[in-house]
Amino acid sequence: MTRWELDPERVRGALHQVEDKRAELEDALAETRASALVLDVSGGGWPVAAVPRAIDGLLADQVERLTRIRQHIDAGIIRTGLAVAAYEVGHEEMASSLQAAAVAAAQSGDLTAFQPYLEP
Numbered sequence: 001m002t003r004w005e006l007d008p009e010r011v012r013g014a015l016h017q018v019e020d021k022r023a024e025l026e027d028a029l030a031e032t033r034a035s036a037l038v039l040d041v042s043g044g045g046w047p048v049a050a051v052p053r054a055i056d057g058l059l060a061d062q063v064e065r066l067t068r069i070r071q072h073i074d075a076g077i078i079r080t081g082l083a084v085a086a087y088e089v090g091h092e093e094m095a096s097s098l099q100a101a102a103v104a105a106a107q108s109g110d111l112t113a114f115q116p117y118l119e120p
Contacts (some may be wrong), residue, residue, distance in 0.1 A: 008084045015077055022073045
């Protein structure tokens with residue numbers, strides 16, 4: 001691969017979609033829904049009496065895993081956003097450097113700075 005391109009606006013659009021999906025996940029996994037499930041079965045008699053404790057244990061284990069998943073999603077969103085910002089800054093710096101080299105070349109006639117980019 002000799003070059004790569006990045007469309008910052010498309011990446012930001014994808015990140016917004018990921019943030020929306022993450023919010024949907026957050027809503028779907030809200031603790032109130034899990035609590036309601038435990039309350040629904042806690043009114044039963046002897047055979048059902050152990051169910052709330054078992055569900056509490058299961059949910060506690062899953063909440064920790066789901067929290068890590070959400071943290072990974074958040075970290076991915078942040079790192080990708082920072083990478084796009086760095087890419088844009090790099091493009092601005094490169095454009096500024098090339099513009100300065102073009103001005104210098106126009107004044108001196110020395111095209112050495114552009115030699116790597118010139119066709120043989």
